[in-house]
Amino acid sequence: MLRRLYDRVLSLSAKPSAPxxxxxxxxxxxxFFPLPPDVLLIPMALAAPRRAFFFALLATLGSVLGGAVGYGIxxxxxxxxxxxxxxxxxxxAAFAAFRHKFAEYGAAIILIKGLTPIPYKIVTIAAGAAGFNFWAFMGxxxxTxxxxxxxxxxxLRFFGESARNFIENRLGLITSLFAILLIAGFFILKYA
Known part of the structure:
Protein backbone atom coordinates (compact mmCIF):
# COMPACT_ATOMS: atom_id res chain seq x y z
CA MET A 1 0.00 0.00 0.00
CA LEU A 2 2.76 2.43 0.94
CA ARG A 3 4.64 1.62 -2.27
CA ARG A 4 1.54 2.42 -4.38
CA LEU A 5 1.16 5.71 -2.52
CA TYR A 6 4.83 6.51 -3.11
CA ASP A 7 4.50 5.74 -6.84
CA ARG A 8 1.39 7.92 -7.07
CA VAL A 9 3.21 10.85 -5.47
CA LEU A 10 6.10 10.46 -7.92
CA SER A 11 3.69 10.49 -10.87
CA LEU A 12 2.32 13.81 -9.63
CA SER A 13 5.70 15.51 -10.13
CA ALA A 14 5.25 15.53 -13.92
CA LYS A 15 1.84 17.22 -13.89
CA PRO A 16 1.13 20.98 -14.19
CA SER A 17 -0.60 20.78 -10.81
CA ALA A 18 2.58 19.44 -9.18
CA PRO A 19 3.38 22.68 -7.27
CA PHE A 32 -0.65 13.58 9.82
CA PHE A 33 0.60 12.08 6.52
CA PRO A 34 3.43 9.49 6.32
CA LEU A 35 5.29 10.56 3.13
CA PRO A 36 7.74 13.48 3.25
CA PRO A 37 7.50 16.22 0.60
CA ASP A 38 11.03 15.36 -0.55
CA VAL A 39 9.57 12.55 -2.67
CA LEU A 40 7.89 15.21 -4.82
CA LEU A 41 10.37 18.08 -4.36
CA ILE A 42 13.35 16.08 -5.67
CA PRO A 43 11.85 14.97 -9.00
CA MET A 44 10.27 18.39 -9.54
CA ALA A 45 13.57 20.19 -8.93
CA LEU A 46 15.37 17.78 -11.22
CA ALA A 47 12.78 18.28 -13.96
CA ALA A 48 12.91 22.09 -13.68
CA PRO A 49 16.19 23.09 -11.96
CA ARG A 50 15.58 26.83 -12.46
CA ARG A 51 12.43 26.52 -10.33
CA ALA A 52 14.06 24.50 -7.54
CA PHE A 53 14.03 27.42 -5.07
CA PHE A 54 10.37 28.16 -5.84
CA PHE A 55 9.56 24.52 -5.11
CA ALA A 56 11.55 24.73 -1.86
CA LEU A 57 9.54 27.81 -0.87
CA LEU A 58 6.27 25.98 -1.52
CA ALA A 59 7.43 22.98 0.52
CA THR A 60 8.53 25.28 3.35
CA LEU A 61 5.29 27.24 3.49
CA GLY A 62 3.20 24.08 3.27
CA SER A 63 5.23 22.41 6.00
CA VAL A 64 5.00 25.39 8.34
CA LEU A 65 1.25 25.68 7.80
CA GLY A 66 0.91 21.91 8.37
CA GLY A 67 3.02 22.33 11.49
CA ALA A 68 0.41 24.74 12.82
CA VAL A 69 -2.25 22.09 12.17
CA GLY A 70 -0.12 19.45 13.91
CA TYR A 71 0.40 21.80 16.85
CA GLY A 72 -3.38 22.27 17.05
CA ILE A 73 -3.90 18.51 16.96
CA ALA A 93 3.84 15.67 38.06
CA ALA A 94 5.55 13.59 35.37
CA PHE A 95 3.77 15.50 32.62
CA ALA A 96 4.62 18.81 34.29
CA ALA A 97 8.28 17.72 34.17
CA PHE A 98 7.89 16.88 30.44
CA ARG A 99 6.40 20.33 29.78
CA HIS A 100 9.25 21.94 31.69
CA LYS A 101 11.85 20.01 29.66
CA PHE A 102 10.09 20.88 26.40
CA ALA A 103 9.97 24.54 27.43
CA GLU A 104 13.70 24.41 28.19
CA TYR A 105 14.90 22.35 25.20
CA GLY A 106 11.95 22.63 22.81
CA ALA A 107 13.68 25.12 20.52
CA ALA A 108 16.62 22.77 20.00
CA ILE A 109 14.27 19.81 19.53
CA ILE A 110 12.26 21.66 16.89
CA LEU A 111 15.35 22.87 15.04
CA ILE A 112 17.11 19.52 15.05
CA LYS A 113 14.14 17.28 14.34
CA GLY A 114 12.90 19.61 11.60
CA LEU A 115 16.06 18.94 9.63
CA THR A 116 16.12 15.18 10.02
CA PRO A 117 14.11 12.52 8.19
CA ILE A 118 12.19 11.85 11.42
CA PRO A 119 8.53 12.68 10.66
CA TYR A 120 7.97 16.32 11.54
CA LYS A 121 4.43 15.58 12.69
CA ILE A 122 5.90 14.02 15.85
CA VAL A 123 7.52 17.34 16.73
CA THR A 124 4.49 19.45 15.81
CA ILE A 125 2.05 17.36 17.84
CA ALA A 126 4.44 17.16 20.82
CA ALA A 127 4.92 20.94 20.76
CA GLY A 128 1.15 21.43 20.94
CA ALA A 129 0.73 18.86 23.71
CA ALA A 130 3.53 20.49 25.72
CA GLY A 131 2.04 23.95 25.25
CA PHE A 132 5.22 25.29 23.65
CA ASN A 133 4.90 28.95 22.65
CA PHE A 134 3.01 28.86 19.35
CA TRP A 135 4.72 31.84 17.69
CA ALA A 136 8.18 30.63 18.68
CA PHE A 137 7.23 27.24 17.29
CA MET A 138 6.14 28.81 13.99
CA GLY A 139 9.37 30.82 13.69
CA THR A 144 14.33 24.45 10.17
CA LEU A 156 19.58 19.81 -6.90
CA ARG A 157 19.84 23.13 -8.72
CA PHE A 158 23.60 23.00 -9.06
CA PHE A 159 24.44 19.30 -8.98
CA GLY A 160 21.41 17.68 -10.63
CA GLU A 161 21.17 13.92 -10.92
CA SER A 162 24.34 13.18 -8.95
CA ALA A 163 22.96 15.28 -6.08
CA ARG A 164 19.71 13.33 -6.22
CA ASN A 165 21.51 10.04 -5.77
CA PHE A 166 23.64 11.48 -2.98
CA ILE A 167 20.62 12.93 -1.14
CA GLU A 168 18.53 9.78 -1.44
CA ASN A 169 21.37 7.59 -0.17
CA ARG A 170 22.71 9.86 2.56
CA LEU A 171 19.93 12.24 3.67
CA GLY A 172 20.13 11.03 7.27
CA LEU A 173 23.88 11.62 7.35
CA ILE A 174 23.61 15.09 5.81
CA THR A 175 20.92 16.28 8.18
CA SER A 176 22.64 14.70 11.18
CA LEU A 177 25.87 16.54 10.40
CA PHE A 178 23.95 19.78 9.99
CA ALA A 179 22.18 19.12 13.31
CA ILE A 180 25.53 18.54 15.04
CA LEU A 181 26.81 21.83 13.66
CA LEU A 182 23.63 23.55 14.82
CA ILE A 183 23.98 22.13 18.35
CA ALA A 184 27.63 23.13 18.43
CA GLY A 185 26.57 26.63 17.45
CA PHE A 186 24.09 26.77 20.36
CA PHE A 187 26.77 25.65 22.81
CA ILE A 188 29.24 28.19 21.45
CA LEU A 189 26.67 30.98 21.78
CA LYS A 190 25.67 29.89 25.28
CA TYR A 191 29.13 29.26 26.74
CA ALA A 192 31.38 31.57 24.74
Whole structure:
Protein backbone atom coordinates (compact mmCIF):
# COMPACT_ATOMS: atom_id res chain seq x y z
CA MET A 1 0.00 0.00 0.00
CA LEU A 2 2.76 2.43 0.94
CA ARG A 3 4.64 1.62 -2.27
CA ARG A 4 1.54 2.42 -4.38
CA LEU A 5 1.16 5.71 -2.52
CA TYR A 6 4.83 6.51 -3.11
CA ASP A 7 4.50 5.74 -6.84
CA ARG A 8 1.39 7.92 -7.07
CA VAL A 9 3.21 10.85 -5.47
CA LEU A 10 6.10 10.46 -7.92
CA SER A 11 3.69 10.49 -10.87
CA LEU A 12 2.32 13.81 -9.63
CA SER A 13 5.70 15.51 -10.13
CA ALA A 14 5.25 15.53 -13.92
CA LYS A 15 1.84 17.22 -13.89
CA PRO A 16 1.13 20.98 -14.19
CA SER A 17 -0.60 20.78 -10.81
CA ALA A 18 2.58 19.44 -9.18
CA PRO A 19 3.38 22.68 -7.27
CA UNK A 20 -0.03 22.56 -5.63
CA UNK A 21 0.46 18.89 -4.76
CA UNK A 22 3.89 19.68 -3.31
CA UNK A 23 2.39 22.36 -1.06
CA UNK A 24 -0.45 20.06 0.05
CA UNK A 25 1.90 17.10 0.63
CA UNK A 26 4.24 19.25 2.75
CA UNK A 27 1.28 20.52 4.75
CA UNK A 28 -0.14 17.03 5.30
CA UNK A 29 3.23 15.49 6.21
CA UNK A 30 3.79 18.02 8.98
CA UNK A 31 0.52 17.12 10.65
CA PHE A 32 -0.65 13.58 9.82
CA PHE A 33 0.60 12.08 6.52
CA PRO A 34 3.43 9.49 6.32
CA LEU A 35 5.29 10.56 3.13
CA PRO A 36 7.74 13.48 3.25
CA PRO A 37 7.50 16.22 0.60
CA ASP A 38 11.03 15.36 -0.55
CA VAL A 39 9.57 12.55 -2.67
CA LEU A 40 7.89 15.21 -4.82
CA LEU A 41 10.37 18.08 -4.36
CA ILE A 42 13.35 16.08 -5.67
CA PRO A 43 11.85 14.97 -9.00
CA MET A 44 10.27 18.39 -9.54
CA ALA A 45 13.57 20.19 -8.93
CA LEU A 46 15.37 17.78 -11.22
CA ALA A 47 12.78 18.28 -13.96
CA ALA A 48 12.91 22.09 -13.68
CA PRO A 49 16.19 23.09 -11.96
CA ARG A 50 15.58 26.83 -12.46
CA ARG A 51 12.43 26.52 -10.33
CA ALA A 52 14.06 24.50 -7.54
CA PHE A 53 14.03 27.42 -5.07
CA PHE A 54 10.37 28.16 -5.84
CA PHE A 55 9.56 24.52 -5.11
CA ALA A 56 11.55 24.73 -1.86
CA LEU A 57 9.54 27.81 -0.87
CA LEU A 58 6.27 25.98 -1.52
CA ALA A 59 7.43 22.98 0.52
CA THR A 60 8.53 25.28 3.35
CA LEU A 61 5.29 27.24 3.49
CA GLY A 62 3.20 24.08 3.27
CA SER A 63 5.23 22.41 6.00
CA VAL A 64 5.00 25.39 8.34
CA LEU A 65 1.25 25.68 7.80
CA GLY A 66 0.91 21.91 8.37
CA GLY A 67 3.02 22.33 11.49
CA ALA A 68 0.41 24.74 12.82
CA VAL A 69 -2.25 22.09 12.17
CA GLY A 70 -0.12 19.45 13.91
CA TYR A 71 0.40 21.80 16.85
CA GLY A 72 -3.38 22.27 17.05
CA ILE A 73 -3.90 18.51 16.96
CA UNK A 74 -1.46 18.03 19.84
CA UNK A 75 -2.98 20.86 21.83
CA UNK A 76 -6.62 19.85 21.28
CA UNK A 77 -6.17 16.10 21.65
CA UNK A 78 -4.07 16.53 24.74
CA UNK A 79 -6.68 18.69 26.44
CA UNK A 80 -9.56 16.38 25.50
CA UNK A 81 -8.03 12.90 25.66
CA UNK A 82 -4.63 12.71 27.31
CA UNK A 83 -5.09 15.13 30.23
CA UNK A 84 -7.87 13.10 31.91
CA UNK A 85 -5.84 9.88 31.53
CA UNK A 86 -2.73 11.51 32.98
CA UNK A 87 -4.76 12.81 35.90
CA UNK A 88 -6.48 9.43 36.46
CA UNK A 89 -3.12 7.65 36.75
CA UNK A 90 -1.66 10.44 38.90
CA UNK A 91 1.01 11.32 36.30
CA UNK A 92 0.39 15.05 36.59
CA ALA A 93 3.84 15.67 38.06
CA ALA A 94 5.55 13.59 35.37
CA PHE A 95 3.77 15.50 32.62
CA ALA A 96 4.62 18.81 34.29
CA ALA A 97 8.28 17.72 34.17
CA PHE A 98 7.89 16.88 30.44
CA ARG A 99 6.40 20.33 29.78
CA HIS A 100 9.25 21.94 31.69
CA LYS A 101 11.85 20.01 29.66
CA PHE A 102 10.09 20.88 26.40
CA ALA A 103 9.97 24.54 27.43
CA GLU A 104 13.70 24.41 28.19
CA TYR A 105 14.90 22.35 25.20
CA GLY A 106 11.95 22.63 22.81
CA ALA A 107 13.68 25.12 20.52
CA ALA A 108 16.62 22.77 20.00
CA ILE A 109 14.27 19.81 19.53
CA ILE A 110 12.26 21.66 16.89
CA LEU A 111 15.35 22.87 15.04
CA ILE A 112 17.11 19.52 15.05
CA LYS A 113 14.14 17.28 14.34
CA GLY A 114 12.90 19.61 11.60
CA LEU A 115 16.06 18.94 9.63
CA THR A 116 16.12 15.18 10.02
CA PRO A 117 14.11 12.52 8.19
CA ILE A 118 12.19 11.85 11.42
CA PRO A 119 8.53 12.68 10.66
CA TYR A 120 7.97 16.32 11.54
CA LYS A 121 4.43 15.58 12.69
CA ILE A 122 5.90 14.02 15.85
CA VAL A 123 7.52 17.34 16.73
CA THR A 124 4.49 19.45 15.81
CA ILE A 125 2.05 17.36 17.84
CA ALA A 126 4.44 17.16 20.82
CA ALA A 127 4.92 20.94 20.76
CA GLY A 128 1.15 21.43 20.94
CA ALA A 129 0.73 18.86 23.71
CA ALA A 130 3.53 20.49 25.72
CA GLY A 131 2.04 23.95 25.25
CA PHE A 132 5.22 25.29 23.65
CA ASN A 133 4.90 28.95 22.65
CA PHE A 134 3.01 28.86 19.35
CA TRP A 135 4.72 31.84 17.69
CA ALA A 136 8.18 30.63 18.68
CA PHE A 137 7.23 27.24 17.29
CA MET A 138 6.14 28.81 13.99
CA GLY A 139 9.37 30.82 13.69
CA UNK A 140 11.54 27.81 14.47
CA UNK A 141 9.56 25.69 12.01
CA UNK A 142 10.14 28.27 9.29
CA UNK A 143 13.89 28.21 9.96
CA THR A 144 14.33 24.45 10.17
CA UNK A 145 11.96 23.40 7.40
CA UNK A 146 13.19 26.17 5.12
CA UNK A 147 16.78 25.15 5.85
CA UNK A 148 16.07 21.58 4.90
CA UNK A 149 14.14 22.23 1.70
CA UNK A 150 16.34 25.06 0.45
CA UNK A 151 19.46 22.96 1.05
CA UNK A 152 17.94 20.21 -1.07
CA UNK A 153 16.96 22.74 -3.75
CA UNK A 154 20.45 24.22 -3.76
CA UNK A 155 22.06 20.82 -4.22
CA LEU A 156 19.58 19.81 -6.90
CA ARG A 157 19.84 23.13 -8.72
CA PHE A 158 23.60 23.00 -9.06
CA PHE A 159 24.44 19.30 -8.98
CA GLY A 160 21.41 17.68 -10.63
CA GLU A 161 21.17 13.92 -10.92
CA SER A 162 24.34 13.18 -8.95
CA ALA A 163 22.96 15.28 -6.08
CA ARG A 164 19.71 13.33 -6.22
CA ASN A 165 21.51 10.04 -5.77
CA PHE A 166 23.64 11.48 -2.98
CA ILE A 167 20.62 12.93 -1.14
CA GLU A 168 18.53 9.78 -1.44
CA ASN A 169 21.37 7.59 -0.17
CA ARG A 170 22.71 9.86 2.56
CA LEU A 171 19.93 12.24 3.67
CA GLY A 172 20.13 11.03 7.27
CA LEU A 173 23.88 11.62 7.35
CA ILE A 174 23.61 15.09 5.81
CA THR A 175 20.92 16.28 8.18
CA SER A 176 22.64 14.70 11.18
CA LEU A 177 25.87 16.54 10.40
CA PHE A 178 23.95 19.78 9.99
CA ALA A 179 22.18 19.12 13.31
CA ILE A 180 25.53 18.54 15.04
CA LEU A 181 26.81 21.83 13.66
CA LEU A 182 23.63 23.55 14.82
CA ILE A 183 23.98 22.13 18.35
CA ALA A 184 27.63 23.13 18.43
CA GLY A 185 26.57 26.63 17.45
CA PHE A 186 24.09 26.77 20.36
CA PHE A 187 26.77 25.65 22.81
CA ILE A 188 29.24 28.19 21.45
CA LEU A 189 26.67 30.98 21.78
CA LYS A 190 25.67 29.89 25.28
CA TYR A 191 29.13 29.26 26.74
CA ALA A 192 31.38 31.57 24.74
Missing amino acids: LWLFLLAMAEAS GYALFAKLAQPIIHFYHYD LSLI RGGRFFLEALL
